Amino acid sequence: MLKKKAKLISNFSDWVIMAFMLVLGLVIAGYFCLEIVALVEELFQHSSGLEFTDVSESILSLFLCIEFLVIIKDYFSNNAEINFEDYLYVAVTAIIRAILVYHDDALKILTLSGAILILIIAIILYKRYQNSQLSEPEEDK
Template identity: 30%
Template sequence: MKMDKKFSYVPLFLQWVLNILLTLLALILSVFLVKETFTIYQIIFNLDGTPAIDLLESILNFFLYFEFIALIIKYFEAHFHFPLRYFIYIGITAIVRLIIVDHKDPMDTILYSGAILVMVVTLFIADLRKKSSN
C-alpha cells in the first residue's frame, strides 16, 4: 500500500508534461499554419512563380495543420482525451493530400481510395454507436 501512495504523483506529473508539450506543439503548428497561409497567398497572386497546381497541395497542408490544432484543442476540452473521430478526419485529409500529390500509379490511388472508404465507414459506425448510446 505504501508503494502505491509513494508513486501516486507519477501520473499527475506525466499528465502535466504531456499538457505542456501539447501546448508547445500547438504553438509550433500555429506558426506552420501562418507560414502555409502566406504560401497560399503567394501562389494565388503568383508572387514567387510557383505553379498554380501547388495551390491544392498547400490548401490541404493548411487543413492538416488546422486539424491537428483542433485535435489538441479537443483534447483539452474533452478533459485529456483524444476523440477518435478527429484522428479519422486527419487520416482522410492526409490520404486525399497523398492522392493529389502522388497519383502516378493507378493501383496506389485505388488502394488509397479504399482506405478513405474504410475510414468513412468507420466514422459512420462510430456515429451510429454514439446515437444508440444516447
C-alpha cells in the same frame, strides 16, 4: 504510500503530456502562419514557375494543420482526452491530400480510395456504436 507515489507520477506525466501538447499546438500554429505567408507571397509574385499542384499541396497542408489544431483544442477542452473519431478524420484528410497531390498512378488512387472507404465505414460504425452506448440506460449496481 505506494498509491501516493503512483498518483504523484500520474499527475506529473499528465502535466508533461499537456505541456508537450501545448508546444505541439504552438509549433503547428507557427507552421500554419508560415504556410499562409508563403501562399500570399506566391499570389503576389506572379511568377510563371508557379504550378497549380504546388499551390494545392500548400492549401491541403493548411487543412491538415487545421485538423491537428482542432484535435489539440479538443484535447484541452475534453479533459485531456482525444476522440478516436478525430484520428479517423485526420486520416481521411491526409489520404485525400495524397490523392489530390500525387495522382499519377491509377492503382495507387484506387488503393487510397479503398482506404478512404474503409475509414468512412469505420467512422459510421464508431458513431453508431457511440450512439448505442449513450442510449443504453445504466443499470443500478
